[in-house]
Amino acid sequence: MAEPLLTYRGVVHPWHCDHMGHMNVMWYSGKFDEATWNLFAELGITADYLRTASRGMAAVEQHITYQRELFPGDTVTVHTELLEVRDKVLKARHTMRTGSGETAAVMILTAVHLDTGPRRATPMPPAVLKAARDLLPAT
Template identity: 65%
Template structure:
């Protein structure tokens, strides 16, 4: 996982369901925010995406390990698992920032796209290089 969190935030009462713990939709949202921060670190920036490119999630698997409650502060740490010409795989680990306990894990697979053709396309060389450097670290 990265030493620096790709997301940090708080569980608010409106994030909680009828059982009193954070609802699954908010886990997904916090993991999504972590994804965009990880992408920025690799060079998949908002400027790149405004240039006609996009990312499509093609698989997402979440494992829930511990409940998060209103008032808990959470951190997501992310790690790249694989980069190929057009495909990226990575994992997020959501932790309770106070206890350090892992609350959930999320493994994702994404595809780089050309938005004009709506087809997959290769990542820029700089993104591939940054990802390979992250994998080697």
């Protein structure tokens, strides 16, 4: 079974917090988004590839479950595991944890690989598909 990848490491800054004193939901989404781009880069879906191949990635579904508040000064990590790989689609689970290892939030993300000209789903390159399938849990 492939181990989840460390795709994000950061800290909660005071400006991430709302009037309740905890990290606002927009920042959970932002940290998960950064984790997503690190996952893509790990698979070969880099900014250079996207520009030169006229390709894009689009989130088509996201579900976040909030399990613990985060406060200024908390350190966080996101570990990511792929759940499903299809020719045009990746589905992943991001788990955000505190520095002490408590789960703060979980996001399930479905993303589609696009041709940016017609804005239509298109198959990922074979090397990307192989890299992604190599990260799937053994069945």
